[in-house]
Amino acid sequence: MxxxxxxxxxxxxxxxxxxxxxxxxxxxxxxxxxxxxxxxxxxxxxxxxxxxxxxxxxxSLNSFMPKPLMLILYLFLLLYSLYASSFTLLGAVFHKRINPRIIHFRTRIKSDLGRMVLSNSITFTPGTITIDLNDDHLIVHWLFCNTSNSRAAGEQVKGRLEGLLRRVWQ
Structure with a gap:
């Protein structure tokens, strides 16, 4: 066969x-x-x-089947990011330090499933909403934008999530 x-x-x-x-x-x-x-x-x-x-x-199964240990580590990182972003959002609302922007950036994740998980993880994180995912290009609405450079803003939004997701679906 x-x-x-x-x-x-x-x-x-x-x-x-x-x-x-x-x-x-x-x-x-x-x-x-x-x-x-x-x-x-x-x-x-x-x-x-x-x-x-x-x-x-x-x-290939590598692009569909995640590495179990890396996936568990990713879920812990995502949970930590959710809580950290929630407290950041709470503080920003009280101190009125919200600076909403639409940012465009690319991801280095090759797997479609990995890109989708990154996109959803960004949306799950309070203060960010993924508007569009097209191949490796993401458009995100971010409440705490502190830079006009799309690459720097993208790195701040993706944070460590992208790096670990790349290891989950290599």
């Missing part, structure tokens, strides 16, 4: 497994009919949508 065909089959199985797991979580039923219906439905939908679930240009 060629590598391309192997990757197509792998994407199909991953998609079907995620769909079936989702089915099991939402139905919370272990009745035989429910299990069989979920399996058949997951396989059918997986066969139609595996190319949308995992894009063909993401042709």
């Amino acid at each position: 060629r590598t391309e065909q192997r990757w197509r089959v792998t994407r199909f199985f991953i998609t079907s497994a995620v769909l079936y797991l989702t089915w099991l979580i939402f139905t919370a039923s272990v009745e035989p009919f429910s299990l069989i219906a979920g399996a058949v439905g997951s396989i059918f939908v997986g066969s139609l949508t595996y190319d949308e679930f995992i894009a063909s240009h993401e042709a």
Whole structure:
């Protein structure tokens, strides 16, 4: 079997497994009919949508499957960033030191999934909202902009999140 065909089959199985797991979580039923219906439905939908679930240009498991230890470290860093940004936002509101700006910057993360996680992590962090993610270009609304240089502002918004995410999905 060629590598391309192997990757197509792998994407199909991953998609079907995620769909079936989702089915099991939402139905919370272990009745035989429910299990069989979920399996058949997951396989059918997986066969139609595996190319949308995992894009063909993401042709390696490294770009889809995270490194577990790095992912756990990233989640702790994200949690810390959420709390730190919350306190920063609280202080800025009380002292009226808000300077909102729209900033444009690029990310060095190669994986589409990694870029999406970075984009959502920026939005989860209080004081920032990702407006657009297009390939490696992000547009973010940031409440605490203290520079007119897009690259410097981007580095402040991404912080350590980007560096660790690059290690999660190398």
